[in-house]
Amino acid sequence: MDPIAEAHRQWSARWPDHADHMAAVTSVMRAQQLLLSRVEAALKPHGLTFAAYEALRLLAFTRSGALPMGKMGVRLMVHPASVTNVIGRLEGRGLVERRPSPDDRRVVLAALTPAGREVAEEATAALHEAAFGMPGLPAEQAAGISAALRAVRVCAGELSDS
Incomplete structure (x- = not known):
């Protein structure tokens, strides 16, 4: 079972207007934990x-x-x-x-x-x-992740939309 999918289901039943945003934030936070762990493991020998x-x-x-x-x-x-x-x-x-x-x-x-x-x-x-902790992820998907997260940074006011 995917705990984030279950949380999304629960949120959808209670706060449907906010379920997708909650799942997005939770997914980013979990991915950050996973990637940081993998990157730090690759750097530890150094x-x-x-x-x-x-x-x-x-x-x-x-x-x-x-x-x-x-x-x-x-x-x-x-x-x-x-x-x-x-x-x-x-x-x-x-x-x-x-x-x-x-x-x-x-x-x-x-x-x-x-x-x-x-x-x-x-x-x-x-x-x-170590492929920066993402072995097996095609470069075009990595680029898509970067583009999606740039949109988040724009919404947060860190970057301009241009």
């Missing part, structure tokens, strides 16, 4: 959480391997305290270092170390091997 991986990968995408901590928060869509926490853990492992910006000494940069770049590449290969 000693990374998904948040740490995202920070390393973001830095690896830059030309210089460094970004201001504030800009990282914006790009990762997380609170600045979360960036500070993740960067602190990565710094403790020698994967990232903090340094003042040469352009503005008030700005702190997070900079990828050679060891950090190596771990980022290895972890990326592991996620590719």
